[in-house]
Amino acid sequence: xxxxxxxxxxxxPAEHNRFMARAIALAVENVRKGLGGPFGCVVxxxxxxxxxxxxxxxxxxxxxxxxxxxxxxxxxxxxxHFQLTGCDLYxxxxxxxxxxxxxxxxxxxxxFYAGTAEDAAQAGFDDVDILRExxxxxxxxxxPMQQIMREPALEAFRLWQQKPDKVAx
Amino acid sequence: xxxxxxxxxxxxPAEHNRFMARAIALAVENVRKGLGGPFGCVVxxxxxxxxxxxxxxxxxxxxxxxxxxxxxxxxxxxxxHFQLTGCDLYxxxxxxxxxxxxxxxxxxxxxFYAGTAEDAAQAGFDDVDILRExxxxxxxxxxPMQQIMREPALEAFRLWQQKPDKVAx
Numbered sequence: 001x002x003x004x005x006x007x008x009x010x011x012x013p014a015e016h017n018r019f020m021a022r023a024i025a026l027a028v029e030n031v032r033k034g035l036g037g038p039f040g041c042v043v044x045x046x047x048x049x050x051x052x053x054x055x056x057x058x059x060x061x062x063x064x065x066x067x068x069x070x071x072x073x074x075x076x077x078x079x080x081h082f083q084l085t086g087c088d089l090y091x092x093x094x095x096x097x098x099x100x101x102x103x104x105x106x107x108x109x110x111x112f113y114a115g116t117a118e119d120a121a122q123a124g125f126d127d128v129d130i131l132r133e134x135x136x137x138x139x140x141x142x143x144p145m146q147q148i149m150r151e152p153a154l155e156a157f158r159l160w161q162q163k164p165d166k167v168a169x
Numbered sequence: 170x171x172x173x174x175x176x177x178x179x180x181x182p183a184e185h186n187r188f189m190a191r192a193i194a195l196a197v198e199n200v201r202k203g204l205g206g207p208f209g210c211v212v213x214x215x216x217x218x219x220x221x222x223x224x225x226x227x228x229x230x231x232x233x234x235x236x237x238x239x240x241x242x243x244x245x246x247x248x249x250h251f252q253l254t255g256c257d258l259y260x261x262x263x264x265x266x267x268x269x270x271x272x273x274x275x276x277x278x279x280x281f282y283a284g285t286a287e288d289a290a291q292a293g294f295d296d297v298d299i300l301r302e303x304x305x306x307x308x309x310x311x312x313p314m315q316q317i318m319r320e321p322a323l324e325a326f327r328l329w330q331q332k333p334d335k336v337a338x
Contacts, residue, residue: 020318027325031332038325058336061251062242063274069233082230092322097303098274101267103312104299105232111314113307114322123326124337130273134266134300138282143272145280149189153261153283156196156207157292163200167227168293 019044019090020114022052026067027092030054038123041067041091043075043084043108050087051075067091068099072106082169084108093120096127097134105169188213188259189283191221195236196261199223207292210236210260212244212253212277219256220244236260237268241275251338253277262289265296266303274338 019042026040036055043051053071057063068091076082087108093115095103103111117128138145160166188211195209205224212220222240226232237260245251256277262284264272272280286297307314329335 016317021321024318024322024325027322028328031325031328031335034332034334034336037338038329040325057251057274057338061245061249063245063251063253063276063338064233064238064242064271066274073231073233076230076232080230082226082232084232092325094307094316096270096274098267098270100303101265101270101296101299102233104302105226105235105265105267107232108312111307111312112317113314114316114318115326116316116319119319119323119326123329127270130270131303133273134269134303138263138280143277143280145282147263147283147285148185148281149193149283150285150288152190153193153196154288156193156200156209156261157284157288159197159200160207160292163203165203166200167203169206169226169232 015047016090016112019049019088020092020112022049023067023090023092024114026052026054030067035059036065037125039067039091039093041071041089043071044088044090045075045079045084045086050078064098066096066099068095069102072102076106082106088112093117096120096125097130184216185259185281188218188257189261189281191218192236192259192261193283195221195223199236204228205234206294208236208260208262210240210258212240213257213259214244214248214253214255219247233267235265235268237264238271241271245275251275257281262286265289265294266299 023040039055041053051074053067056065084106089108090112094113094117192209208224210222220243222236225234253275258277259281263282263286
């Protein structure tokens with residue numbers, strides 16, 4: 001048993017395949033309907049799909065509407081919480097850096113993906129480039145990023161740290 | 170003039186400060202109202218604020234509702250497009266990897282930030298850790314990520330590449 005996936009065998013492999021097949025079907029359907037890019041995702045808890053998502057960037061005019069983000073937001077809405085504790089995420093393609101970031105904030109138990117970042121790049125979705133940019137210091141990025149007014153911004157952090165009833169996340 | 174910011178001087182520094190002051194005010198107000206983390210953001214086009222956002226993770230049960238994502242989604246809704254061409258983004262703190270990813274997909278012209286990632290980490294928001302995770306190969310990440318069913322997933326990419334009327338993004 002792979003130490004990185006201690007309870008991988010707790011679920012029948014056919015179950016994994018069934019959930020991934022649904023994520024892939026959402027991706028295929030999305031292209032056929034012209035609603036966005038070729039990506040689909042489902043969130044599963046206790047052996048049940050709790051939310052589905054497909055890429056809606058161009059149809060919803062929302063650059064953040066990748067399949068994973070759509071499915072994570074919907075799953076959190078359904079579950080009434082801002083974290084996906086105990087959930088598994090099945091996505092038809094390896095998540096881009098934005099979606100990986102969202103996954104870390106949502107904290108599901110595991111992620112399964114089908115197509116690779118290389119497959120996505122070959123289809124015109126080159127997010128390896130985004131990861132390279134993230135590794136650059138801000139001033140050397142392709143989109144110029146400049147730091148200004150740090151001192152007044154610290155007030156928000158001071159208030160946060162002093163707040164007795166804050167909800168951490 | 171900094172080559173990375175060719176038209177930095179096209180705008181009066183006082184204008185930059187005014188927009189950043191609004192982003193910081195949104196962050197402060199957000200903590201005071203208990204609506205989420207200490208982060209605010211505005212999107213500016215042609216010298217006007219077109220959208221504002223504050224962190225709503227815990228109040229909206231949405232782990233993706235960081236100030237930048239909220240502001241980007243709202244700006245795209247207002248502008249009726251999935252890209253922020255010609256827009257500037259002012260955020261009260263250096264964007265986390267998820268938000269940086271969203272910024273690259275939204276493609277604004279420039280980003281200005283006030284607090285640094287270190288300031289955020291000191292207040293309990295350690296996204297440097299997320300960037301480290303992104304740089305790991307999938308199987309070595311803290312949230313286990315496993316590749317399955319690649320072959321059937323390629324169908325969505327094939328359909329996308331063959332689609333004559335696709336809207337690329």
